[in-house]
Amino acid sequence: MKKPIIAVDVDDVLAKSAQGFADFSNAMWGHSLTADDFDEDWMKVWGTDLAETRRRAEIFHNDEVFSGFGHFPEAISVLVDLKQRYKLVVATSRRTVVEGVTRQWLDTHYGGIFDGVFFTGIYDVPGDTGERHRDRLTRTKNDLLLELKADYLIDDQLKHCFATGEHGVEAILFGNYPWSRHRELPAHVTRCRDWAEVEAYFAKRG
Structure with missing residues (x-):
């Protein structure tokens, strides 16, 4: 069957992943985020404009970050x-x-x-x-x-x-x-x- x-x-x-995102953001850009702060709208989470959000997203999407989740x-x-x-x-x-x-x-x-x-x-x-x-x-x-x-x-x-x-x-x-x-x-x-x-x-x- x-x-x-x-x-x-x-x-x-x-x-x-939300915890990994928060940890990376805190270490990389000095935020004080927790997993509960996560949202798919990263502009809102980071408080950045579109260009900066895209730049950060490229930095975030790398093997070292994702392998550590x-x-x-x-x-x-x-x-x-x-x-x-x-x-x-x-x-x-x-x-x-x-x-x-x-x-x-x-x-x-x-x-x-x-x-x-x-x-x-x-x-x-x-x-x-x-x-x-x-x-x-x-x-x-x-x-x-x-x-x-x-x-x-x-x-x-x-x-x-x-x-x-x-x-x-x-x-x-x-x-x-x-x-x-x-x-x-x-x-x-x-x-x-x-x-x-x-x-x-x-x-x-x-």
Whole structure:
């Protein structure tokens, strides 16, 4: 029997990326940020104009920074158990410029768990990573889930979880982060604050 497919996000689901972003910003530019200050609008977080934000983003997107992100050790046993009943894949919106280090990081911390790692490329800009990625510049994570024929998504971002309802994909809104709090969730989205709750969610599904 074909296993149902669970697509798992990387940042702040498998990797402690917001903390890594805060730590790097504090060390590099003298901020006093915490993980709770994170927002996808980096101009707002840094208090910079567009040009400076782009300059900093290029500095931030390097292998040394991304390889140093922490992981969620408690996720490993949950994922290993889920792998017996589901096909697990990674679906990330990370820029493809960090594709290599992302794959290495996943091998280091979650080796042997995932059957594939897929990038949407939605944050890439033309010329960043070569011609082969240009067709992915406008693809959303929801588009990627449709291509993968995913049945479930585990993600920390409301926009990705909300969008999955268009194609009947069940979404697990991971974490209890400031950027995803205080929102009424649609029927196809379930909040799981940690990996123990993810385990309980799928245990109910047999």
